[in-house]
Amino acid sequence: MNSHIVRNLLVRGMLAGLGAGVLALIVAYLLGEPRVDAAIAFEDSHSHEHGEELVSRTLQSTAGLATGILVYGIALGGIAALAYCFALGRTGRFGPRAAALLLSGAALASVYLVPFLKYPANPPSVGDPDTIGKRTTLYFLMMLLSVLLAVAAVVAGKQLAPRLGNWNATIVAGLGYAVLIGIGYVLLPAINEVPEDFSATLLWQFRVAALAIQLTLWLSFGLLFGHLAERLLLPKPARTAEPAATAAPAAR
Incomplete structure (x- = not known):
């Protein structure tokens, strides 16, 4: 694979990571942030020490959250695109789109799901x-x-x-x-x-939300990047050749 294709795949990977980050941001804001607020409220109600707030909660849940997830998505996209360049052609007869989805699913399992099962995410106020x-x-x-x-x-x-x-x-x-x-x-x-009096329901909901964010990020990246990679690696005439060839006998 020449450097031109690698560079183009890298750019497409970062763009797909950005798009996946936007979708993950929506999930994080709708599912994750309410649970974080509830956990912070629990912590405030059980703590008599109130330190100076360097960054407001509003800024954390909006601009801070967006910056963190979008930067993470772009970085993930770039790294995954380089891994895709190495894996392409070594994954059997999978096409560019299927290979991207396969790589994304494998990365989701090995990078996130397996560690998550051993050390699941915890909300604020949980942990020493x-x-x-x-x-x-x-x-x-x-x-x-x-x-x-x-x-x-x-x-x-x-x-x-x-x-x-x-x-x-x-x-x-x-x-x-x-x-x-x-x-x-x-x-x-x-x-x-986990504190004994911490809500088990809130803990479960937070972990489900964390899992949903990662599922959205990785799987949407696989779908977006697979589409972009296929358009680069299989130009339109090559992608339409097979349907045209199968339609020709029917036309006769």
Whole structure:
């Protein structure tokens, strides 16, 4: 793949990331922010210490939220586009659009879902400030382990395919990934710092909202980027050649 195509895919990836970020921002504002407000209200009602507010809550929930999600979406799009350039042609007979959606789904699972199941997101007022460094380290360690094992599973699956066939090799590699992730879940320490009187319903709703934001971001990116990548890699005559060829016999 030449540098011109890589550069164009990178630009399209960042644009798709921006578009996905806008959709994720809507979900975050509608689903996430009300739960954050409720968690902050719980914290205020149980704390007698009120420090100086450096950034207003209004600014955090509007411009701050938009900046964070949109910048994250653009960065995600650029990194995913580079990974797509490497993976394209190595994912079997998948076309550009299917390959983009496959890559996005795999990244969602390995980068977010697997770490989320071990260390789910918590709203404000949940967690000891003194352990934030430890919690952050454990979360990123789980993420790194998941990504490395996912890459190893893909490599193992390709090596096993000539002997076992694509289907069986995929199952074996997937089971190996799941077993090793399970071992990681057991070995890494659990963290439970939820206050006893914190609303279980609010905690559940916050985590569902966090999951919905990530699902929206990654899956919409896969769909948007797949469309843009297909238009670049398969020009219109190539995309319409097959339908035209199938319509010709019917016309006779």
